[in-house]
Amino acid sequence: MTMNFILDVDGVMTTGQFIYSKDGKEYKIFGPHDADGLKLLRDKLNIKFITADKRGFLISKRRIEDMGFEIELVTEQDRYSYIKDNYGFENTFYMGDGIFDMKIIRDCKFGIAPKNARIEARKVADFITPSNSGEGAVCDACIKINRTFFK
Amino acid sequence: MTMNFILDVDGVMTTGQFIYSKDGKEYKIFGPHDADGLKLLRDKLNIKFITADKRGFLISKRRIEDMGFEIELVTEQDRYSYIKDNYGFENTFYMGDGIFDMKIIRDCKFGIAPKNARIEARKVADFITPSNSGEGAVCDACIKINRTFFK
């Protein structure tokens, strides 16, 4: 059976910051090495991205699709049951950084938080990355998963 | 009686930096987690934002209104008396980062400065956030207020 690796986008693939102009949310800052890390796992895991950021959805979508992956818009309130119903916690690796990710990180098979995640997320994580989000945290996570589960 | 939480924008909700092109001040960098933190308090406190940045006002306004809050343009010289007259220091939590915020932080009920605020602001603060501005300082402040005053 194929396992799943579900990743939040803001604060995981990005610095978590939003660059605003007077016209609204315009840019996000994506980090180095993460695309390289995901390549290591793409034939071994079912990799999916979720985000609750409606206003910045097209920015996140563009980056995730540029890397060849899929992204789904799921509200923070629905996130827990969305993962439970669609993937099942026992089959899922999860990486998130915020207050609303805490329960998912705790209940999934292997929960990961970036070094700069909220303390609430880091406290329940199985693995805290040595790099900040937007500076290679997802690459760290992929190498850790590869070494722990596929070697 | 409802208490007030007044927040400065630049250096509190943002990194404090201005991204300039040859056409002027174009962008500001807003941080992660802060919108989540403010959600915790929005039914418990009257939350308002003020800024002295005239040239960047439309950028700040756009972000603050995207989160569903109001923002007012108040010069640095008028800021102290504006808060005193409109809200009263005994009813007000305040968060600021600059030289001109010092007296307000000192005189309000509970004064907060981000980790990377000017030393002048940090010296008189009741609480210094563990995160920098633009990296979750407002979320830290909201959790602190919630725990201290509403639990």
Place this chain on the structure above:
Amino acid sequence: MTMNFILDVDGVMTTGQFIYSKDGKEYKIFGPHDADGLKLLRDKLNIKFITADKRGFLISKRRIEDMGFEIELVTEQDRYSYIKDNYGFENTFYMGDGIFDMKIIRDCKFGIAPKNARIEARKVADFITPSNSGEGAVCDACIKINRTFFK
């Protein structure tokens, strides 16, 4: 006699970084608090900015003029004699961050380097700011000058 305060722009007023698109150098990142610091000194010193960045000149010019100051384009090779001839080192405070600023920092009345300046500049400085450039280094410098020379 009025003293002069000459400041480099890139790496002093900014993070030193250039944000490029496919169309070239588009943006620079200016720091917080620096405009507040310069206000403290503007009636006490003749404040001028110089830069060697031709391609980014209009970006720097826009920011410096927004603050009400003047900026001049001077190549790195000409910088030393330009200051000597136009201002005189005995009458000049200087703040710079690069290899080419070293001799000026050393020879002027009071030489300042940001915390993140090149080691070559920091080694000869009279004052190294506690903040990085683009994070309040010029504000630090202004407060230091004000305390040391005007109190």
Place this chain on the structure above:
Amino acid sequence: MTMNFILDVDGVMTTGQFIYSKDGKEYKIFGPHDADGLKLLRDKLNIKFITADKRGFLISKRRIEDMGFEIELVTEQDRYSYIKDNYGFENTFYMGDGIFDMKIIRDCKFGIAPKNARIEARKVADFITPSNSGEGAVCDACIKINRTFFK
């Protein structure tokens, strides 16, 4: 015989980050001092840049050509043999930051990794720069090469 200095771009000349809008990869952040450092070596070494970033190629090209150098698009898989065949490892200084740079850094005459490079690259480097990429790492590398091989 002239020696070669081959440099990767993303994570070496830049912070490694990509600034995305809904229209795709728009900007990269280039660091201070690096152009000054390269000037020290341009008459002493054959300096060339390579990159595997196809989508951001025009951004990197613009910056590198603004500094007066050439850049070539080479995939990560081809990078090792490309350098071997075109330059020869015994005649080449190389600077890179990623997983795919490891073997080149190890096998070239003098391999350099920025302070914030992946651990895999840093472990085999002859020199790790004191500065992060996008904050002067290439300037560090140039000064090191100049002192070690040309003085």
